[in-house]
Amino acid sequence: MDPSEKKRLSEIDVCDLFITPAIKKAGWDQMLQIRREVTLAPGPIVVRGNLSSRNKKKRKFADYVLSLKPGLPLAVVEAKDNGHSVSSGLQQALGYAEILDVPSAFSSNGDAFAGHDRAVLAGQPTETDHGLDDFPPPDILWDRYRRFHQIADDEQDLVSQSYHIDASGKAPRYYQADAINRTVEAVAKGQKRVLLVMATGTGKTYTTFQIIWRLWKAGTAKRILFLADRNILIDQTLVNDFKPFGGQMTKIKNRKIDPAYEIHLGLYQAITGTDEPEKIFKTVSRDFFDLIVIDECHRGSAAEDSAWREILDYFDGAVQVGMTATPKETEYVSNITYFGDPVYTYTLKQGIEDGFLAPYKVIRIDIDRDVLGWTPPPGMVDDLGGVIEDREYNLRDMDRTLILNQRTKLVAERVMKFLRATDPMSKTIIFCEDIDHAERMRKAIVNAAGKLATDNSRYVMRITGDSVEGKAQLDRFIDPEEPYPVIATTSQLLTTGVDAKTCKLIVIDRTINSMTMFKQIIGRGTRIDEDNGKFFFTIMDFKRATKLFRDDAFDGAPVVIYEPTDGDDPVPPDPEDDGDPDSEGDPDDDDDGDDTGGRRKFVVSGVTARVMNERVEYVGSDGKLVTKSYRDYAGKQITEEYKSLNEFIWHWNASERKQAIIDELEQRGVILANLAETVGKDFGDFDLLVHVAFGAPPLTRRERAERVKKRDYFAQYGDKARAVLEALLDKYADEGVETIEDAKVLRLAPFTALGTPMEIIRGAFGGKPAYEAALRALEDQIYEYAANE
Template sequence: MSTVLTKKQMTEEDIKLQYITPAIISKWDVRKITMETQVTDGKINLKGNFVFREKPKRADYILYMNANNPIAVIEAKDNKHSISHGLQQAMTYAQMLDLPFAYSSNGDGFAEHDFLTGKERVIGLDEFPSESELIERFKQESGMTSAQEAIIQQPYYSSQNTYPPRYYQRIAINRTVDAIARGQKRLLLVMATGTGKTYTAFQIVYRMLQSGMKRKILYLADRNILVDQSIQQDFAPLEKVIHKINVAKDDKNTITSHEVYFSLYQQLVGDDDKEHFSELFTPDFFDLIIVDECHRGSAKEESRWRKILEYFSSATQIGMTATPKETKYISNLSYFHDPVYSYSLKEGIEDGFLAPFRVINVMTDIGDGWRPRKGQRDISGNEIEDRIYTNSDYDYNIIIEDRIQQVALEITRYLKATDRMAKTIVFCATEDAAERMRQALVNLNADMVRKNPDYVVRITGSDDYGKKKLDYFISVASPYPVIATTSKLLSTGADCKMTKLIVLDEMIGSMTEFKQIIGRGTRLREKEGKTHFVVMDFRNVTRLFADPDWDGPIEINENFIPKKEITYGEGSDLTNVIKEPKVSYGNPKPIIDRDGCKVQIIHKTVSVYDTNGKLLRQESIVDYTKENIIGEYASLDNFIRQWSQEEKKEKIKEMLLERGIDLETMKKEQNMVDVDDFDFICHVAFDKKPLTRKERANNVKKRDFLSKYSGIARDVLEALLDKYMNTGIYEIEKTEILKLDPFLKLGKPAKIAGYFGGKSGYMQAVKELEKAIYTEEAV
């Protein structure tokens, strides 16, 4: 018979089962309670070259008014804690989930925090508020109107193919819908790229149409791809009521029969400033207008967006953006007012919904400046203007062929060391530079281009072939193109879900553009193998992270800033406007071949940013590894001694893996896969010349170690030495290896051990073999 536990002996799960859950379900419909609800996906961490996910955040209990609207969160603790011990944790979750009530319990009673009144109280276990009581309190304390009450009951769109909104999307939808119900006319939603702005807009539109609150809706964007993506993907359930405006074909008498209209603002206001919108629609036609990516102009008084918005001024207008400010001089906040909700890149990475990233900063020996020799001529025989050229000039005012070659070579090296099929966007200075980069990458990756000529494609505004390939590039299902060279076309909007490498080889014109470019990589696709992305910077533009508006205050380790800063020209204010490089027009740009200017990569650093945009560290992975190995072993002698003494060498590999050091990946990156981990560690941390496994195996044979054994025993050790040469030391330490070929041919494991006098004799022989492999003469 089992012993009955006292309340103090019970686990948290026991307390929930026997006390907290019964107290709640006696007052609430069980269908309006969820337990162990996952709120976030768990942050993805980049530790050295090792990637892992933290545990997701889960709420013990969430109570709901209806499917759309959670109202309270409850945090449970065991009875060793006080009733209110978990209240602050519950309050953190409630604030995150935008809930009015937070509770904690240890099974003796409940502690309550009411966010609407700011008051707290402790109540008995049987005094937990009923469903109707808590909902009524919420309505009264929040001053809810009948219009708000009606819309709050309106469900989201759901189907087998539509995922339920994430917590932040739910908040964005609910706050927007609620603000519209309260009569607010101008609203701003700020959501980082990759967090589902269009999906959020769809759910808002669906709720508005279903409730009858809005009947005619206009969705405005400035790129065809944004409109088409939205119609085909997130807005697909509304396809029967959608119309894409085409001013050349639309008849003003029949166009009014639809409910949701999509348009490019360029369609509604022509290049000649002709106001086509007034020809097709009356000023009061639309009830709701959604402006996608509204940072790209709607705030400027003279913009075409503003003309449209002012004409339809009676409509409710929602601005959606990933970047709330263009500059301190031009702000969409002045038009749409403060955001009803913001969800930043920082929060997206922290919650595990967006991909984290590392930055590889690559410096060339001409980055700080190159000056032509006296009277030096370009490849056309024209004299080159005598001045100092910097990163702001290359490809804009002068073309250094070897610089393009070295950038392409570095990109190719990186892809060869990691994944040659990783979707890559190379941002170039001009369309011409994008073509030169495409050619250089084609020639350096001829083996891949032979398999598929679309391995590298230029995708720019004037390149019709490339533009036709854009849909394939952004498709998760289509492997080609792999590398897209571009100028501006892919910097915003294009939904490149599988982008793993972003290469910056252009000067960035504004903080907004910089954030938009980074946004090309933030989408996560774990099932397809994308957990993070890399930014490779050849123009030192990633120092723009050092901007207070990035996503919070930035801390940069001063030791790692290059001594000579590369500037963008006089009067440049990095926190506000970054000036575009001055480009000379008229004369053809001088082109300098390799004989005229040979370029070298002189420095590379790897930076890992945390969720605040703060620089965690800036280092080469090799330096990070070296630091950790020396920190653990102090000296080469000590490492050799510990390696020799370690029964299972794999423990050392696992210890390093825990610190974010993946030896296999590092060896691949440095073309050293045939080197033993022992040698690789000695090489990286202690500058020892490495030997390959083959060289070590041959050294064992030269010293005639195997002559001590004869017959089958010798055959076994020879086979083990061959296995070591091909796969490494870890395999031969495992007794399971005897169940594989060629050992199987020699008999079962017990029989093989018998040739060494039993299992302990076999283990001793393996130890002696290892000792022979790592004897000092072979190091």
């Protein structure tokens, strides 16, 4: 091909005509080993007010991912059109190679390949060029991958074991593949204890399934035990992610481990107990299980003296994989001391930045009695006739030792005010101090909800361990297809493991000092459910718990501060446990417990309560909470793209299609519909943008249209052309510039009365070029103000 002609090709053409054929010629299978246009991460969701948009500018998108097998990536190739140099995409490819944890990155413009080897041997060049006929074959890049991850010859069969690919073609996300591959590699190297740290909502159970599947299919693990401490975790796993195991899988019940099955799912509580006869795990030999996966291992298995730990100690010859979103590291308890450093970590912050997890906004509400405190008059009695202890009561006392009924009512009314202003059918979890508080909050919500609660008695339910009726509704609460219950009041039952994908509001009216519990509570809202319009969630905080967001430990690496000793001293309770339940009672009782500790509670009805202060905060680009509006965010994004009002006006007027600028800003998360909600729906696109970014006074679309009409601008056109342009101007006034730039507009009324689109273009303007020129001139007239004022 002539070089000048090649430079006119698009990037896609360069891929189709040169890059893909060169990779295939090197021996790569196009169906199994070459993936094109791979979205590694969709880009973060920006939340301001009650509006959200995705910042596609920050998405991670690889032109090619080359894999030995699906799920086992070896290299990234970044493509550019021929107007770029061969290596111009190499830095971008390297960024994606680091994300995928692969050693090979390539760039190409269709003339050749530039390569970077992150596993280069000493004395060899890190970057080399390859001709189109000299791209490295799969075996060369597999050897490089093995060198990069230090995989020995006798380990490669296990490491290259295939993933499970279902009929839908679902493949692991990049971080899931990283976690799976790092775990399988660790097992291949003989590591017996493996820790994975993945934020809630990132698919730990699916990741676990793929790990087990590959080790099982490779024959490394023939009998597997999946351990959890909540029935709902087991039941969800059985019917969802683990379903492909089919008849080889069973749930341990009737106090029996059945050797006829290979995949066993069990509750800690079902297979152990305080008395020897209850320890049914001892009915099989110590080498019965080859692999044990411990779900939510920050809980019971973290404590050295836990009865649950004895299961792991009994099967100490098995590979043990711990999965958690919140590794527990306190003065007395340590995941890392037991499992070792995590082989892979994927945090909430990373998940939000990538766009896989829902961001949040925080509404912090201060109530006067919490902040200023309350001291009863001497000798005052509560509603039950008991004398109230004479001291000052503050935030920590509320609903633990002092119950102010007016405060409970105030919280319930504020929750319902928010839901009515947004969506009264938004799934909501209210975390309370204990079961008694959860029941009182349920009653208060019923009264505050009014007709919503009377129309359906399940609008609000108390879902706690002691409530048979409430627990029976749990499956319906987490089912996106079930509208009721809408609101769940709870104490601890919903803190972990409950996959409430559509939960949009988390209300914290509970004292929280434990970072572990705080992360678990926040995790109830982090899932995105696009099918049901759930892109972000709101945290309404009445107890200042969200101060923990500002703690470096919230999304930082865990630090070991506990080391086991040789002494026999009992392990003290975790002082920050906050009642985090490690229940060893009835295996069918997911009890969240009543952590009153026998405290005397004073119930008082006559003391008023009011909201003193309310502040809304959002997740900023650095992962920290900031106080900004969507308008502020949009203005910043616009000024990053256009440094001044004059620069923006120049680009706007010079653009043949205004929609191109609108699309470009949308990539940054600036959605005009969202701006219209905050500024006004009658303003045009241009005016919305320059007003929020540069403070220019806006004109409505109708005002701009009237200015054009006053200039008698249409007199230069014939009758039919003038009728078309006047109708286009009216369309702009009603709907905006994007409507009149869409060729389909001529298929709508009133244009249909003038003929077909082709008849209008030819009859009124003499052809498409003249029509487009007239449309452009009309836009110049609409935005003449932009050039002159």
